[in-house]
Amino acid sequence: MPEDLPQRVRTVWWEEDEKSATVVLLDQSLLPQQVVYLHLKDEEQVADAIKTLKVRGAPAIGVTAAFGMALALYRLQREAAERGEALTLDQAHAHLLAAGHLLGLTRPTAVNLFWAIERMQRRADQLVGQGCGVEELGRALRTEAQAIADEDFAACQRMGEYGAALIADGDTLLTHCNAGALATAGWGTALAPMYVASRAGKQIHVFVDETRPILQGARLTAWELQQEGIPLTLITDNMAGHFMHHGGIKAVFVGADRIAANGDVANKIGTYSVAVLARAHNIPFYVVAPCSTVDLSLPSGEHIPIEQRNPEEVTRVRDAQVAPVGVNVANPAFDVTPHTYVTAIITEKGIARPPYEVTLRQIFRDEHDSGR
Numbered sequence: 540m541p542e543d544l545p546q547r548v549r550t551v552w553w554e555e556d557e558k559s560a561t562v563v564l565l566d567q568s569l570l571p572q573q574v575v576y577l578h579l580k581d582e583e584q585v586a587d588a589i590k591t592l593k594v595r596g597a598p599a600i601g602v603t604a605a606f607g608m609a610l611a612l613y614r615l616q617r618e619a620a621e622r623g624e625a626l627t628l629d630q631a632h633a634h635l636l637a638a639g640h641l642l643g644l645t646r647p648t649a650v651n652l653f654w655a656i657e658r659m660q661r662r663a664d665q666l667v668g669q670g671c672g673v674e675e676l677g678r679a680l681r682t683e684a685q686a687i688a689d690e691d692f693a694a695c696q697r698m699g700e701y702g703a704a705l706i707a708d709g710d711t712l713l714t715h716c717n718a719g720a721l722a723t724a725g726w727g728t729a730l731a732p733m734y735v736a737s738r739a740g741k742q743i744h745v746f747v748d749e750t751r752p753i754l755q756g757a758r759l760t761a762w763e764l765q766q767e768g769i770p771l772t773l774i775t776d777n778m779a780g781h782f783m784h785h786g787g788i789k790a791v792f793v794g795a796d797r798i799a800a801n802g803d804v805a806n807k808i809g810t811y812s813v814a815v816l817a818r819a820h821n822i823p824f825y826v827v828a829p830c831s832t833v834d835l836s837l838p839s840g841e842h843i844p845i846e847q848r849n850p851e852e853v854t855r856v857r858d859a860q861v862a863p864v865g866v867n868v869a870n871p872a873f874d875v876t877p878h879t880y881v882t883a884i885i886t887e888k889g890i891a892r893p894p895y896e897v898t899l900r901q902i903f904r905d906e907h908d909s910g911r
Contacts, residue, residue: 550721551594551603553610553685554578560613562606566593567721571762582611582638589645589652592753596722597796597832598691601651604642605684608659611638612677631673635663635680647844648805648873649796650834655687688724694829694887695725702732702792702827702885706741710789713746713779716807717759718794718827728794728827730763732885737769745771746782750807752852752870776809783820791817795828795884802878802895803840808871814880823882830886833899840875848872 551564561578562585569575577593579585585607588594594603615634619626639656646652662683666676706712718729726734736743745764750756757773764771774782782788791813797805804810804826817824837843850868855861862868884891884899891898 550596550599550724551606552688552724553606553681555613555681559617560610562603562610564588564594564603565721567595567759568593570721570758579607579610581614582607582641585610586641586645589642595755596717597649597651597794598694598723598728598829599721600646600649601655601831602684602688602691602724604645604652605655605659605687607642608635608638608656609677609680609684611635612680616673616677626673628667628671628673628676631676632663632667635660646846648846649832651796651829651831654831658687659683691723691829691831692725695720695723695727695731696735697887698728698827698829698885699726699731699735701887701890702729702825703735703739703741705790705823705825705883705885706732706736706743707789708741709743710736710741711744711746711787713748713782713788713791713813714760715748715756715776715779715791715793715810715813716750717755717763718792719760719763721759721763722794727763728829729792729825730760732792732827733764733769734767737767743769745769746779746786746788747771747773748776748779748809748813749773750809751776752856754856755807776812779813780816780819783816783822788820788822790823790825792825792827795826795832796873797837797843798826798828798833798884798899799837799840799843799878800833800835800896800899801839802881802884802891802893802899803843804876804878804881804884805840805843805845805873806876808874811874811876811880814876818880824876824880825883825885826876826881827885830888830902833884833886833903835900835903840877843873843875845874846872 554563566575719727747760748756761773795804795806814824848870853868853870888902
């Protein structure tokens with residue numbers, strides 16, 4: 540891990556010694572007040588960490604799920620060895636399928652989760668078809684999960700470089716939710732261009748939406764930018780239009796949890812409102828996401844499942860009740876921004892511009908997963 544990661548902390552990784560293995564992740568539900576690392580010992584704990592937002596951000600969720608599948612087989616192997624039993628290849632394969640199903644139930648919107656699970660399952664299917672041994676299967680899946688993490692780290696760097704070219708010295712930018720190092724295995728998606736631009740000597744200022752109801756902007760993005768020394772101003776979500784009109788904002792950068800083939804973008808709730816405001820003020824609206832977030836199997840955003848979360852996330856701010864008890868609540872975690880509001884989609888393979896039905900497929904043309 541490079542020493543110059545923006546906040547000098549790691550989001551998620553595999554840790555193993557002679558006796559045990561764990562998936563280690565930073566508990567983002569406790570930030571910024573506490574920096575606590577969790578050592579997850581089985582796939583159930585990994586699934587719970589994803590479901591309860593201890594880890595979040597589409598790329599980070601995908602990496603965590605991949606490690607969770609590797610951990611599921613590792614745990615099964617260890618338990619069989621402790622009982623003095625020989626684990627069969629069929630048992631190992633069936634357990635992996637069950638682990639993938641469990642992890643896939645955690646969060647429905649972020650496609651990186653399913654992309655990573657499917658990639659791990661394809662690798663397992665390939666090896667099982669070749670008649671490999673159980674030990675070989677376990678090692679191969681740990682290698683595959685680490686490859687997913689390493690590829691995400693490299694993708695973040697490339698997205699940062701592409702996006703930084705769109706930022707001028709002196710620019711004021713706006714971002715919504717958290718799409719930085721905490722949301723990935725690297726520098727982030729939407730924040731990566733800001734990190735690269737800042738380290739290249741460009742003077743920038745970032746307006747950070749607080750991002751209700753979980754406050755990922757206030758708790759996470761503001762903390763990350765502070766760690767990096769990038770000047771920022773934290774605002775409530777309903778201030779974005781005011782500062783677009785009066786604050787000299789030159790561009791909006793956001794991440795994504797799923798991008799349909801036509802360029803419709805699912806991202807944290809409130810993103811659609813920001814995109815509409817950006818269009819009204821003639822401000823470029825950029826989406827930054829790795830290719831694993833693009834779902835070419837869905838023709839439009841109308842087909843993207845939207846996660847509905849616990850009403851208490853809206854009626855409470857941590858331990859404080861802020862709404863009348865028993866009030867009716869709606870709490871969709873994401874919304875879909877139509878592609879007509881998206882200026883460009885920045886991926887690790889390049890920048891896609893309208894018409895997205897053409898340019899997104901061009902980016903995938905030579906990729907092994909182009910048919911996904």
